[in-house]
Amino acid sequence: xxxxxxxxxxxxxxxxxxxxxxxxxxxxxxxxxxxxxxxxxxxxxxxxxxxxxxxxxxxxxxxxxxxxxxxxxxxxxxxxxxxxxxxxxxxxxxxxxxxxxxxxxxxxxxxxxxxxxxx
Numbered sequence: 001x002x003x004x005x006x007x008x009x010x011x012x013x014x015x016x017x018x019x020x021x022x023x024x025x026x027x028x029x030x031x032x033x034x035x036x037x038x039x040x041x042x043x044x045x046x047x048x049x050x051x052x053x054x055x056x057x058x059x060x061x062x063x064x065x066x067x068x069x070x071x072x073x074x075x076x077x078x079x080x081x082x083x084x085x086x087x088x089x090x091x092x093x094x095x096x097x098x099x100x101x102x103x104x105x106x107x108x109x110x111x112x113x114x115x116x117x118x119x
Contacts (some may be wrong), residue, residue, distance in 0.1 A: 005047060005097075005098070005099050006097050006099070007041075007043050007047075007097055007098060007099035008045040008047050009044045010029065010043075011027055011043070012029070012064060015096060017029035017030070018030040020040055020072055020075065020076075021071060021072050021075065023059055023064065023068055024045075024109045025045055025046070025064045026042060026043065026044055026045060026064050026065055026068040027042075027043050028040050028041065028042045028043075028046055028059060028069075028072045028104075029041055029070055031103070035103075035105060036084075036105040036106060036108060036110060037107030037108050038076045038078060038083070038104065038105065038107040038109055039104070039105050040072050040076070040103075041101045041102065041103060041104070041105065042065055042068050042069045042072060042100045042101065042104055043065070043099060043100065043102075044058075044061050044062075044064065044065055044100060044103040046061065047057070047098070047099055048061075048099070048100045049098045049100065050087070050089040050090065050095060050098065050100050051063070051087040051089055051100050051102075052089060053100070054100045065100075065102055066085075066102075067113075069085050069102050069104050072082060072104055073085075073104060073106065076104075076106065076107070078107065080103075080108035081106070082106065083104060083106030084103075084104075084105045084106065084110050085102050085103070085104055086102065086103045086105065087100065087101070087102055087103075088103070
C-alpha cells in the first residue's frame with residue numbers, strides 16, 4: 001500500500017505505536033483514543049482494506065488476526081470476564097482507517113452493542 005495508509009506506516013516503523021504483540025503476519029498495538037480500559041487494535045501486516053476483503057483474499061491471514069486477538073485477550077487478562085472483538089467495515093460500519101483492524105475491547109462492562117435503538 002502507498003505511504004498514505006496509517007497502519008501500513010505503523011507496520012513499517014514510520015509512525016510509533018505501543019505494540020503489545022507482534023507475529024510474522026500481525027501486529028497488535030494500543031489504540032491512541034481508547035474506548036475501554038483495554039483497547040488494542042489487531043491488524044494484518046499486509047494491507048487489506050476491510051475484513052470482507054481479507055476473509056475472501058487470504059482466509060489464513062484472517063485466522064492469524066483472530067489468533068493474535070485471542071492471545072492478546074489472554075495476555076491482557078480478559079478471558080475470565082470477557083471482551084468484545086469488533087471489525088468496522090465501510091462508511092455505515094464506522095470504519096475510519098481503511099486497513100482492516102480488529103478492535104479488542106475489555107477491562108470493564110462494555111454496555112450495549114449500539115448506543116441507540118435503530119428500530
